[in-house]
Amino acid sequence: METVDGVVVIGGGPVGLLTALKLGRAGIRVVVLEAEAGVSPSPRAVAYMPPTAAALDRFGLLEDIRQRAVWCPEFAYRHGDGSLITMMKWDAVASDTAYPYMLLLGQNHVSNIIVSHLRTLPNVDIRWNHRVESVDQDESYVTIATNGPGGVTRLRCRFVAATDGARSTVREKIGATFDGFTWPERLVASNVFYDFNLHGYSRANFVHDPVDWAVVVQLDQSGIWRVCYGEDPNLTEAEVRQRLPERFKRLLPGAPTPDRYRVDHLNPYRVHQRCAAEFRLGRVILAGDAAHATNPMGGLGLSGGVLDAEHLGEALVAVIKQSAPMSVLDEYANDRRKVFLEFTSPTATANFTWMKERDPAQRARDAEMLIKVGSDREQMRGMLNDFERLNGRRFAEPQRLAA
Numbered sequence: 001m002e003t004v005d006g007v008v009v010i011g012g013g014p015v016g017l018l019t020a021l022k023l024g025r026a027g028i029r030v031v032v033l034e035a036e037a038g039v040s041p042s043p044r045a046v047a048y049m050p051p052t053a054a055a056l057d058r059f060g061l062l063e064d065i066r067q068r069a070v071w072c073p074e075f076a077y078r079h080g081d082g083s084l085i086t087m088m089k090w091d092a093v094a095s096d097t098a099y100p101y102m103l104l105l106g107q108n109h110v111s112n113i114i115v116s117h118l119r120t121l122p123n124v125d126i127r128w129n130h131r132v133e134s135v136d137q138d139e140s141y142v143t144i145a146t147n148g149p150g151g152v153t154r155l156r157c158r159f160v161a162a163t164d165g166a167r168s169t170v171r172e173k174i175g176a177t178f179d180g181f182t183w184p185e186r187l188v189a190s191n192v193f194y195d196f197n198l199h200g201y202s203r204a205n206f207v208h209d210p211v212d213w214a215v216v217v218q219l220d221q222s223g224i225w226r227v228c229y230g231e232d233p234n235l236t237e238a239e240v241r242q243r244l245p246e247r248f249k250r251l252l253p254g255a256p257t258p259d260r261y262r263v264d265h266l267n268p269y270r271v272h273q274r275c276a277a278e279f280r281l282g283r284v285i286l287a288g289d290a291a292h293a294t295n296p297m298g299g300l301g302l303s304g305g306v307l308d309a310e311h312l313g314e315a316l317v318a319v320i321k322q323s324a325p326m327s328v329l330d331e332y333a334n335d336r337r338k339v340f341l342e343f344t345s346p347t348a349t350a351n352f353t354w355m356k357e358r359d360p361a362q363r364a365r366d367a368e369m370l371i372k373v374g375s376d377r378e379q380m381r382g383m384l385n386d387f388e389r390l391n392g393r394r395f396a397e398p399q400r401l402a403a
């Protein structure tokens with residue numbers, strides 16, 4: 001059996017790759033085990049908040065990401081007919097953060113950029129096509145069985161970073177429950193070539209409507225946009241595709257016929273508000289969607305996951321390289337769980353509830369509240385600064401370790 005003298009990261013999504021980058025740069029031996037053959041092209045995260053841009057800068061990735069990303073200085077709330085409710089402008093927080101903007105870029109591009117940085121580290125080994133099937137631990141080691149191109153292999157290591165997504169096998173194997181609920185709606189994420197600029201759309205738009213609610217976001221600089229909307233959960237994927245022309249006629253400004261747009265990718269998803277009961281069990285520590293899952297209204301899932309990766313990486317570096325006590329791993333676990341339960345999940349839940357509110361009187365009150373925030377710079381500043389709560393507390397700060 002192979003022994004990895006370092007950390008095994010299970011799941012090569014963006015959170016696992018970033019964790020590997022943090023550890024690899026600190027000189028720790030890392031093996032990433034990823035079930036798929038490469039970075040997934042599925043349309044998922046696209047928008048990242050200011051504290052996430054700050055973390056990506058600390059990872060040394062921001063410049064590469066900004067070269068491909070769309071820089072988004074504001075976002076719009078709209079009614080179902082496309083008319084504007086109000087705009088939120090990130091320059092309201094220009095005196096509070098060096099990153100007063102949202103970054104827009106498909107998460108597959110973000111992952112590919114991280115992979116290109118990992119390739120420069122000889123101590124990091126990414127093993128694609130390696131699906132983890134079992135995880136067992138004792139006081140000293142974690143033993144992992146994977147099914148890969150050479151059949152089933154076993155390896156052991158001191159620590160596992162479990163970043164294998166919302167349906168985490170690792171979470172299940174270590175017996176952590178994933179408490180919360182699944183939303184009744186099916187979310188459809190589509191990438192589409194269509195000229196939203198022509199219709200006065202902002203680069204990021206939240207459309208509030210009881211039926212035709214949607215998030216419309218410019219994806220990159222090639223003219224492709226993300227349209228995320230709700231569908232009947234009982235439809236098959238083929239039926240979702242069949243209904244697309246009818247739905248896009250109502251969802252897209254200008255009521256276009258199919259010859260006026262081109263759909264590049266389309267994926268239906270179930271969405272959840274769920275959180276693992278514990279983020280650390282012994283030598284296995286959860287991060288990203290394996291630890292918590294949220295609906296994507298407001299772009300908080302990966303935005304928070306990037307910070308999980310940074311904090312988990314720092315905590316593991318402190319334990320492995322700086323003889324910090326194992327309790328810093330509990331500090332990581334407790335703090336990131338708190339951030340999710342007290343900020344991410346309630347904020348994303350409120351965003352989703354507003355967007356699809358059915359009661360006209362409540363919708364009018366919500367719009368009135370948004371207009372009030374949008375027309376008062378101090379209130380807007382307060383609302384936008386709230387995203388800083390994604391940061392939680394940093395771990396393994398040098399002065400604390402030295403003490």
Ligand SMILES: Cc1cc2nc3c(=O)[nH]c(=O)nc-3n(C[C@H](O)[C@H](O)[C@H](O)COP(=O)(O)OP(=O)(O)OC[C@H]3O[C@@H](n4cnc5c(N)ncnc54)[C@H](O)[C@@H]3O)c2cc1C
Nearest residue numbers: 011013015035045046047132165288289296299301302303
């Ligand atoms: C439609 C949609 C839009 C979204 N938009 C945003 C947004 O704008 N902003 C935002 O911040 N977030 C957004 N999110 C959320 C974001 O996509 C997730 O938070 C993010 O993917 C989490 O990254 P991760 O690395 O933790 O997990 P994942 O991306 O799910 O990666 C997990 C990896 O583990 C691998 N894996 C799974 N099981 C195993 C196994 N047994 N062995 C080995 N490997 C395994 C998988 O193949 C996968 O590569 C959105 C999500 C959806 C669905």
